[in-house]
Amino acid sequence: MKLFKRLLLAPAGIGSLAVGVYANPLSITGVSDYAAHSYLSSGEQVTSITQFSDVVPTDWAYQALSNLIERYGCVAGYPNGTYRGNRAMTRFEAAALLNACLDRITEVTDELKRLMKEFEPELAILKGRVDGLEARVGELEATQFATTTKLEGLVTFVIGANRFGGNDQALAARPNVDNANREYGATTFNYDALLALNTSFTGKDNLIAVLRSGNFDGDLNAFGGAFLPVSTLETAFQEGETPNYLVINKLFYTFPIGSDFVVTAGGLVGQEDMLGFWPSVYPSDPILDVLTLNGAPGAYNKTLGAGAGLTWSRGGVSVTANYVAANGNSSNAREGGMATDGSAGSGTVQLGFEQEQWGIAAIYSSIQNTNGKGEANGLIASGTQFVSDSYEHAGSTSAFGLSGYWQPEESGLIPSISLGWGINQTTYDKSVYQDKKIAADLLVSTSQSWSVGLNWSDVFLQGNHAGMAVGQPIFATALVDDSVPRDGNYVWEWWYQFMVSDNISVTPGLFYLSRPLGQETSEGKSFSQLGALVKTSFSF
Numbered sequence: 001m002k003l004f005k006r007l008l009l010a011p012a013g014i015g016s017l018a019v020g021v022y023a024n025p026l027s028i029t030g031v032s033d034y035a036a037h038s039y040l041s042s043g044e045q046v047t048s049i050t051q052f053s054d055v056v057p058t059d060w061a062y063q064a065l066s067n068l069i070e071r072y073g074c075v076a077g078y079p080n081g082t083y084r085g086n087r088a089m090t091r092f093e094a095a096a097l098l099n100a101c102l103d104r105i106t107e108v109t110d111e112l113k114r115l116m117k118e119f120e121p122e123l124a125i126l127k128g129r130v131d132g133l134e135a136r137v138g139e140l141e142a143t144q145f146a147t148t149t150k151l152e153g154l155v156t157f158v159i160g161a162n163r164f165g166g167n168d169q170a171l172a173a174r175p176n177v178d179n180a181n182r183e184y185g186a187t188t189f190n191y192d193a194l195l196a197l198n199t200s201f202t203g204k205d206n207l208i209a210v211l212r213s214g215n216f217d218g219d220l221n222a223f224g225g226a227f228l229p230v231s232t233l234e235t236a237f238q239e240g241e242t243p244n245y246l247v248i249n250k251l252f253y254t255f256p257i258g259s260d261f262v263v264t265a266g267g268l269v270g271q272e273d274m275l276g277f278w279p280s281v282y283p284s285d286p287i288l289d290v291l292t293l294n295g296a297p298g299a300y301n302k303t304l305g306a307g308a309g310l311t312w313s314r315g316g317v318s319v320t321a322n323y324v325a326a327n328g329n330s331s332n333a334r335e336g337g338m339a340t341d342g343s344a345g346s347g348t349v350q351l352g353f354e355q356e357q358w359g360i361a362a363i364y365s366s367i368q369n370t371n372g373k374g375e376a377n378g379l380i381a382s383g384t385q386f387v388s389d390s391y392e393h394a395g396s397t398s399a400f401g402l403s404g405y406w407q408p409e410e411s412g413l414i415p416s417i418s419l420g421w422g423i424n425q426t427t428y429d430k431s432v433y434q435d436k437k438i439a440a441d442l443l444v445s446t447s448q449s450w451s452v453g454l455n456w457s458d459v460f461l462q463g464n465h466a467g468m469a470v471g472q473p474i475f476a477t478a479l480v481d482d483s484v485p486r487d488g489n490y491v492w493e494w495w496y497q498f499m500v501s502d503n504i505s506v507t508p509g510l511f512y513l514s515r516p517l518g519q520e521t522s523e524g525k526s527f528s529q530l531g532a533l534v535k536t537s538f539s540f
Contacts, residue, residue, distance in 0.1 A: 271324050365398075469492070
């Protein structure tokens with residue numbers, strides 16, 4: 001009601017103002033001119049402010065007048081194409097203008113009512129859907145785990161077996177071929193379950209907690225690396241000697257500083273989690289773990305422990321520096337701590353550059369080879385168990401890697417290519433290994449590695465993938481005593497991933513290790529491993 005009164009009083013107010021200022025008598029001629037000429041002399045309705053010859057963009061009411069013309073079409077001019085914006089308005093003129101605008105608004109309102117009536121059933125259906133969505137959103141908000149946390153999961157079943165071949169029946173400190181088939185040749189059915197909690201407090205940061213469980217028994221299962229570490233599956237997990245235990249596998253926090261820097265830190269973080277760039281498009285979980293490390297298992301050592309890292313990136317260029325101590329949670333300086341002799345630490349610097357279809361990275365890592373857990377990081381190619389059991393800190397290694405990838409614009413016969421190469425230089429405390437009576441020909445001073453991975457998309461069916469990779473994991477090229485190493489082992493894998501649905505995949509695969517014992521293979525003899533498996537993965 002107040003709005004209606006204002007509309008009725010508006011012409012009177014405008015007219016009074018005009019009379020008070022100009023003291024002009026009522027002009028019926030002016031009224032008739034304005035009221036009669038809703039069209040220009042050309043007979044066309046005013047649809048644009050540019051049709052008025054005396055209105056320019058610098059006029060203070062230019063935008064308001066333009067809006068009235070374009071939105072409502074209720075502004076008229078004079079037959080000569082002018083608007084006469086500075087002319088005084090009479091009450092009759094104000095009434096005519098107001099009436100024209102109200103008529104136009106009435107037309108729009110009537111049209112809206114007609115459309116609403118015409119689409120009344122559809123509007124009712126939409127309203128019902130919106131009400132239903134609001135109810136579901138309310139229910140989700142009331143029962144959600146957390147407003148800041150997202151849960152993701154991956155469960156993998158693996159069924160497979162291994163077959164060992166060759167003619168070496170007298171392996172030093174190792175089972176022979178027959179014993180290997182008897183002890184590690186059975187068909188097994190294992191699982192790996194991973195739950196990742198991603199929590200963001202600002203929308204840009206991320207607190208990551210990874211819970212994991214598995215039953216790839218470290219002492220009994222060949223797929224878990226019990227016999228030959230190089231045949232460890234990427235998906236194989238077990239915490240120590242306790243299968244089926246759910247443990248915290250990773251826990252770290254990442255946040256940006258400005259627009260170019262990202263900080264990552266945590267009490268349980270992997271070296272790979274803090275890299276600004278991963279120079280490969282080969283899948284991270286096909287079969288063997290060693291073939292996912294960009295051809296440089298020394299430099300990309302995936303050391304897991306307490307650590308922190310900083311990454312700078314801009315325009316495709318990234319620079320990363322990080323440090324991880326596998327024993328960083330121990331207060332005993334001989335067996336743990338940060339940056340101590342017992343840290344089992346790895347310091348890494350990486351420079352990477354990537355574009356839409358390709359990328360390349362150079363990486364350097366300084367590694368403490370062994371730790372209080374007897375883990376050698378795979379850098380002592382022969383006599384590993386003897387060295388790590390006898391001496392907790394068997395020197396240090398400088399590892400360098402160069403890796404890159406290229407992928408086609410579209411899927412087809414041409415695969416994506418990922419390749420890399422690494423070289424490692426290891427030094428030892430001479431007095432210690434002499435005191436322990438460790439033979440120098442069991443200690444590697446220089447080693448190398450390389451790999452090439454190919455993968456195809458949309459193979460046979462859209463969404464399915466296939467791939468293969470070949471490489472040589474770390475193999476000795478020089479020994480401490482300058483003797484000629486008899487090391488070397490080629491690793492192959494082939495796989496095909498069939499997507500049952502968006503969340504379920506089945507991946508049959510084969511892998512072959514030509515000489516997995518390296519120098520420990522008897523001279524003139526052979527020893528190999530063939531593995532076959534089927535992986536079924538469920539992601540949610």
